[in-house]
Amino acid sequence: MLEVGTVAPDFTLPDQNGQMHTLSDYRGQKVVLYFYPRDNTAGCTKQACSFGELYPQFQEKGAVVLGVSKDTVASHKRFEEKYGLPFTLLSDTEKEVLAAYDVWKEKKLYGKVSMGVIRTTYLINENGVIVRAFGKVKAADNPAQMLAELD
Secondary structure: OOOOOOOOOOOEEEEEOOOOEEEHHHHEEEEEEEEOOOOOOOOHHHHHHHHHHHHHHHHOOOOEEEEEEEOOOOHOOOHHHHHOOEEEEEEEOHHHHHHOOOEEEEEOOOEEEEEEEEOEEEEEEOOOOEEEEEEOOOOOHHHHHHHHHHO
């Protein structure tokens, strides 16, 4: 996980509509940058829907929410449409941003070792500096936790 106090690595990734987003374009706003394993899985759906429900409150506090996974643009589009997600989902199929943010790691599930995304959320301030970092977050609790961090 990246250290609090460091400048968040800049990146450019496509969203669920194929439009490119660069992190530095969000300077002047707080950014909740969350990394999740996969679209349409139980935990990821719960986390995304909760961010969606709370999104107006994030906006009131001057923050944007960006979700990142290795899923394709098409997968993100289906995920967004199925659940009516009001925020941006970014596709990192090359896993470059996942590596830069130190969330692409070895995982163990039922004794099997594989590589995957460790559910992680960063709060980045208006100057592009990481001010909070949470690893191995609980999907259901993370959105409310991040909203509270904005106070």
